Amino acid sequence: MTADKKWLFTLFFAAFISLVIFISSSICGLSSNTFTSSNKPYSAVHRGRGYPPAFAYYISGTRGDVERVFRLLLAVYHPRNRYLLHIGTDGSDEERRKLSALVKSVPAIRAFENVDVVGKPDANTYMGSSNIAAVLRAAAIFLKVDSDWDWFVTLSAMDYPLLTQDDLSHAFSSISRDANFIDHTSDLGWKEDQRILPIVVDPGLYLARRTQIFRATEKRKMPDAFRVFTGSPWVILSRSFLEYCIFAWDNLPRTLLMYVNNVVLAQEVYFHTVICNSPEFKNTTINADLRYMVWDNPPKMEPLFLNKSNYDEMVQSGAAFARQFGKNDAVLDMVDSKILKRSGNRPAPGAWCTARRSWFVDPCSQWGDVNVLRPGNQVKKFEESLKNIVDDSILESNQCK
Template sequence: MAADKKWLFTLFITAFLSLILLLSILSSFSSHTPYPLILRRGLNYPPAFAYYISGSSGDADRVFRLLLAVYHPRNRYLLHLGSESSDFERRKLGYLVRRVGVMRAFGNVDVVGKPDAMTYMGSSNIAAILRGASILLKVDGGWSWFVYLTALDYPLLTQDDLSNVFSSVRRDLNFIDHTNDLGWKEGQRIRPIVVDPGLYLARRVQIFHATEKRKMPDAFKVFTGSPWVTLSRSFLEYCVLGWDNLPRTLLMFSTNVVLSQEVYFHSVICNSPEFRNTTVNSDLRYMVWDDPPKMEPVYLNISDYKQMVESGAAFARQFTKDEAVLDMIDKNILNRGSNRVTPGAWCTGRSSWFSDPCSQWGDVNILKPEIHATKFKESIENLLDDLESQSNQCIIQQSK
């Protein structure tokens, strides 16, 4: 009997120690530094970005992948799936976000619960962007720049790279491709009067055209350009809070313009004495266009990889879902594993096939730029040289 009791006691102790060891191993996989941590904001610290990422029906997985690629605890994120997407997709996107430990801990990612109807080529798109900017201004008072992305975009550098380069940039600057040389757009985009049913109908339908055209305005100059913008917090506060009437006036004018997202911010900033000298004439994007250009840039693939890397751009568009070149960007530029956030200096965990380095973190206010930031830094320095010469700021081209 004594021998049996001794054997049972030994078995119990062995099982207990094995359980403790197993729990310890599992804990090492999932443990992280408790939140809250100190997020240091201000001119003496790296800038933070507010990302508005928009998608349509079937884009939940693409939006989530893009979020992982551009994630950093210091930034703020707002994800939007248009009204044509199902409630199931929105719940799925919210579930995917909650599964990521660092996003759950820092609470810096939100999903729009009541979506906006967005009509292709209509002004409902600029309404949705302004709503997103308003939310981001309200929920976070510390970010410096607003970045607009869609599910078709992807970054070409890490957030450590982006923040490191932007640390030397004046925080009132706005990166917005713009011109008032309208060319064919005057007759086909600006003067035609269109109505966007997405502004008053719950379902998604296309814009329709009025029979008459309007005269060009003489109270302000119309500017146009790329809809892919990186805007300063101060300028967005001007657009949203509107202590001057110009943003509201141009919003009403843009309501009946084809592709108003190519007109609104550009015209507001270049007609504002306070902000017209803060423009950097670039959208920071790598895109390839047909010749002659069509409505959208061509879809990028592996054959474009080298040119993308050497372009000095921060983002590229557009990509098909799960395009192979995205895996190349993840592996060679972002160093990002499948279903993991892009690692940065803040990640302190061990990196392996079964362990996510960003499941543990330390000081989120430090940066570790990689070699791929070099081209982007050169690009920004060239743009800032143009800014100093004032050769690229809201120049009004005289009609011939």
């Protein structure tokens, strides 16, 4: 082995060890501001079979995203769900304290204690593997803090919902709770040469400051021990599949974690490849990410920013979420007003909100039975879209092709 190759091997091995340590510390570093309150809920939260589904939302942002993360939290808030908010290492401790203060200003959140802010942040190097490490850490935290939820949803500060949580939970009540929404394909095309074969090292795994990924001059061969899949980085995953990824009762998730450690966009490869190479879970895939996005042609790294001109098509798309939005774009106000019925620093109201509706009273400052849903008009389009997507998956004997 030449000196250069020895150096590369040492560097890659060190990066992988850093990745393992990064995820193993997953239960540490939640905000010291634990959301306790003497205002205990008047309604008990019941989860599991026979009750509406519950979601675990991981909402991530970077420096300057505090208000956007908080607004997104309010847009998707429901007492039955769990939430983990994360401002990456490029944000300041002051921003994290501000986010914690905003969260604690909401009466329902103080009462139900179902929102946490990550106090010890992770790097969010979009191009490298530290991103998937942060997502796995979030999943591990959810499983430790409160594992009584059905689906794990990844959102960023540039996302926004297109329906209420009553709508989403009502629609998901009709499908198997083992379903995993992962947009995936094994037809790698140009991605094979530009994203899979190149060898990179993500310094976000071992450096305090965010820097660009390192690229090796050589490329590696495609593996023959497993088949690589790729697709959308935005996923909605079942609790059972995430338990498999975290606890890994066979070695596949760990093996693939080592492999994607040196992949350019690990979040577009990891879950897709794990699930499609797992005999236990490969037939639980629904080939969709339930997102509305508009792309350049040919597509770039991120979709185009959405605005008011996209509103009608966005609403008619039958998607659950859309991205990406500029900060406080007017189209978000349209979604709040017309779909979510939300205003100011208040949660989107649902059947659980019982306070009198007025411009100066938060309807969710009081609540009744949080296990009751009241879906709105937007749910019809989403239910139709969801049914078509699920039916198409059932027709396929094996989604992972």
